[in-house]
Amino acid sequence: MTKTWGATAVAILAVAVLFGCFYRLLIGDTELPHRLGADGFPVHERTIKVMFSETDNQKIRANTPIQQEIAKRTGFRLMYTAVPTSNYNDKKKTLLATQNAPDIMQIDKQDVNEFSSAGAFLPLMDYMNRGLMPNLKKLWDENPDLIRLTVDGELYGFPAIVRDEAKNGFGPVIRMDLLQKHHLPVPRSFDELLDVLKRLKELYPESAPWSVRKGTSQLLAASSYMLGSGYNVGNGIYFDKDKDGGRYVYGPASPQFKNVLTFLNKAYTSGVLDPDYAVLTQQQWTEKLTGGESFFFLDNSGFGLNFTRALRTAHPEAFFQVMPIPEYAEGKARAQFYMNTFSGKMFAVSSKVQDPESVVKLLDWMYSEEAFRLMNFGIEGVHYTLDGNGRPVYKKDFVETFIHAQPTPYYALYSELGCCQLSFTPYYSNTLSQFQIEKMTGTWDKLNEEYWSLIASDPAYRPSVMEPPLTKREAARAKDIHSTLNDMLDEQFDKFIMGLKPIEGYDQVIRQARELGASELEDIYNRAAARLNSDKESVR
Numbered sequence: 001m002t003k004t005w006g007a008t009a010v011a012i013l014a015v016a017v018l019f020g021c022f023y024r025l026l027i028g029d030t031e032l033p034h035r036l037g038a039d040g041f042p043v044h045e046r047t048i049k050v051m052f053s054e055t056d057n058q059k060i061r062a063n064t065p066i067q068q069e070i071a072k073r074t075g076f077r078l079m080y081t082a083v084p085t086s087n088y089n090d091k092k093k094t095l096l097a098t099q100n101a102p103d104i105m106q107i108d109k110q111d112v113n114e115f116s117s118a119g120a121f122l123p124l125m126d127y128m129n130r131g132l133m134p135n136l137k138k139l140w141d142e143n144p145d146l147i148r149l150t151v152d153g154e155l156y157g158f159p160a161i162v163r164d165e166a167k168n169g170f171g172p173v174i175r176m177d178l179l180q181k182h183h184l185p186v187p188r189s190f191d192e193l194l195d196v197l198k199r200l201k202e203l204y205p206e207s208a209p210w211s212v213r214k215g216t217s218q219l220l221a222a223s224s225y226m227l228g229s230g231y232n233v234g235n236g237i238y239f240d241k242d243k244d245g246g247r248y249v250y251g252p253a254s255p256q257f258k259n260v261l262t263f264l265n266k267a268y269t270s271g272v273l274d275p276d277y278a279v280l281t282q283q284q285w286t287e288k289l290t291g292g293e294s295f296f297f298l299d300n301s302g303f304g305l306n307f308t309r310a311l312r313t314a315h316p317e318a319f320f321q322v323m324p325i326p327e328y329a330e331g332k333a334r335a336q337f338y339m340n341t342f343s344g345k346m347f348a349v350s351s352k353v354q355d356p357e358s359v360v361k362l363l364d365w366m367y368s369e370e371a372f373r374l375m376n377f378g379i380e381g382v383h384y385t386l387d388g389n390g391r392p393v394y395k396k397d398f399v400e401t402f403i404h405a406q407p408t409p410y411y412a413l414y415s416e417l418g419c420c421q422l423s424f425t426p427y428y429s430n431t432l433s434q435f436q437i438e439k440m441t442g443t444w445d446k447l448n449e450e451y452w453s454l455i456a457s458d459p460a461y462r463p464s465v466m467e468p469p470l471t472k473r474e475a476a477r478a479k480d481i482h483s484t485l486n487d488m489l490d491e492q493f494d495k496f497i498m499g500l501k502p503i504e505g506y507d508q509v510i511r512q513a514r515e516l517g518a519s520e521l522e523d524i525y526n527r528a529a530a531r532l533n534s535d536k537e538s539v540r
Contacts, residue, residue, distance in 0.1 A: 045076075045077050046076055047077045048362070049081065050078050050079065050104040051081040052105070053082070053084070053088035056283055057407050057408075060082035060423065061418060065378055065379060065416075065417055066418040070375075085282075092105065092107065092111070096111070103359065104350070104359070107347070108344060108346060110482075111348075112151055112348075113151060113470060116156045116475070120351060121157060121350070122360070123156060124155040124360065125150075125155050127364075128140070132360060136363075139427075145341070146342065147469060148466040148469050152471050157349075159345075160342070160346065160347065160425070160427075161426065161427050161428075162341060162343055162421070163427065163428070163429055163432065165340040165431055166435075168300070168302055168338055169335055169337045169338050170221075170226070170299060170300060170335065171301030172193065172326065173303070175320055176321045177315075178200060182203060184196050186324070189327040197267070197295070197296055198271075198272055200295055201270070201272055204295075207295065208273075208274040208288065209271075209272050209295045210277075211274050211289055211293075211294035211296070211297055212273070212277040213282040214280075215278050215279060216277070216493050217233050217234055217490075218233060218299070219298075220493065223263075224251055224257070225238070226325060227256075227328045228260070229254055229260050231251045231260075236253070237249070239465035241465075248525035250513070250518040250521050252509075252510075253513035253514055257510075258507075258510075259328070265496060265497050268497050268499065278494055286310075290307050301322040305320070307320050309408075321450065321454075324460070325461070333460040334460050334462065337461050339464045363426060372428075373392045375420075375428070376392070376420055376429045377392040377393075377419070377429075396440050399413065399436075400441065402437070402441065409437055409441040409443060410434045410438065419433075467525065468528035469528060470528050474528060477524060488513065489509070
């Protein structure tokens with residue numbers, strides 16, 4: 001009996017020592033993924049719930065190779081809850097309002113402004129200042145604009161940072177083969193664009209030449225800046241470099257926004273803009289453009305390359321291509337690149353999470369070179385190898401298994417691995433990995449070369465500008481104004497686009513928006529921008 005008890009005690013002590021070592025690893029060692037059990041697996045495992053949005057293009061799978069490998073290297077098993085993009089904002093806001101947020105969830109700057117003061121998110125600056133976030137700190141120091149993500153100097157989410165990104169943005173994309181077939185010019189202005197689309201409607205009476213995804217808000221976000229005003233999805237404030245040397249403007253409360261609605265009204269009443277534009281889903285949008293019912297879109301222009309491949313299964317000569325940005329007024333054309341460092345989304349840790357320090361270290365590890373390779377290219381030797389410069393390159397035999405996959409080889413590969421921009425990947429590659437896959441599967445051709453060249457050489461494109469950092473008081477006031485304005489405006493836009501109200505009546509909407517706080521909102525953002533610039537000057 002004594003010997004048996006002694007052996008048991010030794011076994012218990014050994015387990016306790018192993019657990020203690022791993023706990024110290026998890027809590028006190030910034031090199032978290034490198035010290036595991038002798039078999040390469042963690043001593044124990046912890047489940048972390050992560051919620052983020054899911055697109056139609058890249059379905060989220062459970063227990064992907066990357067999730068399994070993260071569990072092996074760190075002891076954290078990531079349990080994903082993927083919510084369709086169309087429902088994500090409603091689900092997110094409900095969970096935040098009821099204080100039922102998961103351990104980690106995808107948020108944006110607007111969520112930070114609205115919910116940080118309620119204590120929903122774990123504040124991160126103390127962890128960074130204590131040296132517990134060395135990987136993000138390095139990127140933070142290299143990208144000073146990331147300070148714009150803070151409120152009152154506090155950071156409430158891990159920003160999704162992109163690496164080696166080619167420039168891209170919203171752009172006008174048209175069926176160039178139809179222009180060539182019918183001897184129609186490539187439009188140089190929005191007026192000419194409308195004329196060309198009207199002509200296509202005459203030639204194809206059953207068509208809806210201009211198709212839209214995700215409704216009115218997406219239509220306004222994609223088109224307003226190019227038409228001389230500005231709008232972001234669910235948020236009318238934007239930075240206008242052409243106003244007084246550059247300032248924040250509440251787009252829907254500006255006279256220029258009438259021009260946006262006037263153009264969209266002409267497109268709608270002439271039969272050019274899809275009559276169902278306000279309710280079309282992304283899938284319906286895709287089906288119309290790839291099925292030959294629609295010929296033009298103004299959105300993420302890169303979709304045109306995928307649509308062309310789908311079209312050519314039935315129409316070998318058909319192709320979409322991005323146009324040079326049309327002029328919205330004589331000699332004036334403008335568009336914006338997507339932000340090519342920060343994607344716009346963040347991953348917040350719940351303030352109620354157990355053992356927050358270990359979760360912070362897990363997320364910080366995801367900005368390391370090791371994690372970047374894993375979470376974007378998979379497992380070395382299985383899914384990728386390193387080239388002579390130490391850069392990850394997918395293995396050709398692995399990539400070639402996706403040649404015929406839908407909706408595209410790269411989206412199918414990303415879904416299989418659980419990687420890249422549309423997954424839970426705080427430090428991701430997008431065009432870097434996409435280009436590799438397209439070239440290995442033979443889907444990269446002259447059309448791709450032309451597309452990326454047109455984007456890079458068009459002088460109308462300008463870098464995007466992030467919102468300035470607000471104080472908590474400013475953020476709370478901005479939240480109230482945004483809510484009031486959205487309630488009033490959301491029901492107005494379609495009335496003017498569809499012609500249910502004459503465009504002259506929008507002057508009253510502008511006055512009402514100003515009375516409800518649009519001017520105050522502009523002041524809040526412009527004061528915050530001036531304060532940020534002053535702080536930068538003082539550092540110099």
